[in-house]
Amino acid sequence: xxxxxxxxxxxxxxxxxxxxxxxxxxxxxxxxxxxxxxxxxxxxxxxxxxxxxxxxxxxxxxxxxxxxxxxxxxxxxxxxxxxxxxxxxxxxxxxxxxxxxxxxxxxxxxxxxxxxxxxxxxxxxxxxxxxxxxxxxxxxxxxxxxxxxxxxxxxxxxxxxxxxxxxxxxxxxxxxxxxxxxxxxxxxxxxxxxxxxxxxxxxxxxxxxxxxxxxxxxxxxxxxxxxxxxxxxxxxxxxxxxxxxxxxxxxxxxxxxxxxxxxxxxxxxxxxxxxxxxxxxxxxxxxxxxxxxxxxxxxxxxxxxxxxxxxxxxxxxxxxxxxxxxxxxxxxxxxxxxxxxxxxxxxxxxxxxxxxxxxxxxxxxxxxxxxxxxxxxxxxxxxxxxxxxxxxxxxxxxxxxxxxxxxxxxxxx
Ligand code: UTP
Numbered sequence: 001x002x003x004x005x006x007x008x009x010x011x012x013x014x015x016x017x018x019x020x021x022x023x024x025x026x027x028x029x030x031x032x033x034x035x036x037x038x039x040x041x042x043x044x045x046x047x048x049x050x051x052x053x054x055x056x057x058x059x060x061x062x063x064x065x066x067x068x069x070x071x072x073x074x075x076x077x078x079x080x081x082x083x084x085x086x087x088x089x090x091x092x093x094x095x096x097x098x099x100x101x102x103x104x105x106x107x108x109x110x111x112x113x114x115x116x117x118x119x120x121x122x123x124x125x126x127x128x129x130x131x132x133x134x135x136x137x138x139x140x141x142x143x144x145x146x147x148x149x150x151x152x153x154x155x156x157x158x159x160x161x162x163x164x165x166x167x168x169x170x171x172x173x174x175x176x177x178x179x180x181x182x183x184x185x186x187x188x189x190x191x192x193x194x195x196x197x198x199x200x201x202x203x204x205x206x207x208x209x210x211x212x213x214x215x216x217x218x219x220x221x222x223x224x225x226x227x228x229x230x231x232x233x234x235x236x237x238x239x240x241x242x243x244x245x246x247x248x249x250x251x252x253x254x255x256x257x258x259x260x261x262x263x264x265x266x267x268x269x270x271x272x273x274x275x276x277x278x279x280x281x282x283x284x285x286x287x288x289x290x291x292x293x294x295x296x297x298x299x300x301x302x303x304x305x306x307x308x309x310x311x312x313x314x315x316x317x318x319x320x321x322x323x324x325x326x327x328x329x330x331x332x333x334x335x336x337x338x339x340x341x342x343x344x345x346x347x348x349x350x351x352x353x354x355x356x357x358x359x360x361x362x363x364x365x366x367x368x369x370x371x372x373x374x375x376x377x378x379x380x381x382x383x384x385x386x387x388x389x390x391x392x393x394x395x396x397x398x399x400x401x402x403x404x405x406x407x408x409x410x411x412x413x
Contacts, residue, residue, distance in 0.1 A: 013042040029200040052336045066278040068377035086248025090142040094231040101238040102153035102182045102206040113156040115238040132170040138246030153206035180219035182211040196344040208362025210332040217328035239389045260323035262376035265311035271298045275312035287366035332363040
């Protein structure tokens with residue numbers, strides 16, 4: 001039985017419906033549910049729910065454009081200088097990579113972790129294998145072995161680890177790959193009720209890519225990096241086969257400019273593209289979401305006919321170990337994302353919704369930028385570095401990504 005205290009707690013937060021599920025559950029599930037209830041911060045979840053509609057972060061802030069460096073326009077001499085600095089750092093084993101693979105990939109709807117999705121159908125290569133080979137090329141070129149940390153979620157960790165083991169880690173030195181699990185938060189329905197998942201337990205989901213800093217600290221990843229004298233950490237997603245994780249020019253610029261972080265940008269396609277844009281908020285680096293930017297700002301162009309707010313953030317980030325450590329102690333805000341989540345209904349049936357039905361709470365990695373004084377933004381070319389796999393079809397789908405990827409391969413043989 002749940003004790004009176006728990007009943008009172010559930011009443012206080014309007015979650016008594018959980019008791020219906022609890023009463024029907026097996027002893028084993030009951031015990032796990034009790035544990036879950038005792039660790040969930042109901043106050044936090046209810047506050048997040050109440051705040052869903054009240055999300056403006058830029059009210060009363062001064063927003064100004066962010067300066068960037070265009071990789072294409074760097075004079076040859078500077079390029080050589082940056083490359084030399086970056087080469088040296090990589091060769092000396094100063095670079096590590098974190099691939100964030102804890103997302104649910106709800107839009108793609110692939111069964112299994114997104115990284116296991118076979119993007120390269122010609123060669124039967126998954127996103128994980130493509131990333132792995134790109135890192136292996138880096139290792140070969142710079143005669144090093146880059147430590148590779150893969151962030152997973154409770155939901156997909158076992159499957160991810162199994163997938164790597166079954167594929168012999170795609171030939172990557174096994175001891176240089178470490179998996180770590182990010183935190184999670186309960187998912188709630190549109191009425192604010194916690195949901196029950198297929199296993200009869202409260203449905204929880206990974207807490208967003210912004211969870212990477214805390215998770216890296218909690219799981220001893222930062223410690224592990226320090227032991228290996230790592231200084232720079234490239235942090236990126238799992239769903240872009242063109243992601244360039246080993247880039248000496250990017251690293252060289254960050255080192256030369258003495259910043260503690262850098263991010264690559266690509267120019268937004270048009271004023272309506274749904275991407276976050278780099279800017280400064282009260283003079284700190286910031287990414288303004290497409291939902292927050294005014295039409296006037298989104299359309300504003302400069303004398304060269306370029307967007308004033310045109311540098312899109314696409315999750316290519318380089319952090320110095322010091323900033324990673326500092327950020328791991330910060331609490332980033334949570335945002336509500338409306339997503340499709342399967343659940344168990346009152347009758348015990350599993351429902352797989354066709355449309356988004358629930359809120360998941362996510363911290364965004366780019367919310368960390370305003371905690372930094374400065375950072376380098378390096379504009380790179382979209383067709384060379386960006387081929388995202390987000391949706392099942394249409395824009396940013398396997399079809400569009402594959403096309404861009406094959407195109408890039410044919411030009412860079
Ligand atoms: P997205 O924000 O595009 O989310 O993640 P997603 O989970 O892949 O897909 P949808 O929105 O459910 O369709 C961008 C990158 O951040 C990682 C993802 O795995 C992807 O590499 N991510 C996202 C995490 O590692 N953890 C999270 O909680 C969310």
